[in-house]
Amino acid sequence: MKCIICRNDETVQGKTTVTFERNGMTLVIKNVPAWICTNCGEAYVDEEISDRLLKSAETAEYEGVEVEIRNFQAA
Numbered sequence: 001m002k003c004i005i006c007r008n009d010e011t012v013q014g015k016t017t018v019t020f021e022r023n024g025m026t027l028v029i030k031n032v033p034a035w036i037c038t039n040c041g042e043a044y045v046d047e048e049i050s051d052r053l054l055k056s057a058e059t060a061e062y063e064g065v066e067v068e069i070r071n072f073q074a075a
């Protein structure tokens with residue numbers, strides 16, 4: 001996989017933190033599996049995982065969460 005930031009084509013499996021901020025809600029999800037660029041450190045999350053993150057953010061918003069830090073739950 002090629003990094004779109006620095007065009008380095010080496011990424012390694014690792015973990016990243018994803019933050020959602022919308023309508024006054026802040027949701028931080030830690031330990032999200034991602035591909036990390038070995039050159040610049042940019043993280044790329046697979047589509048399936050980012051779908052799940054979006055759903056978590058929607059649920060948190062619906063539940064009226066203001067600020068929350070979670071760990072990513074593997075399926």
Ligand SMILES: [Zn+2]
Binds near residue numbers: 008037039042
């Ligand atoms: Zn890069």
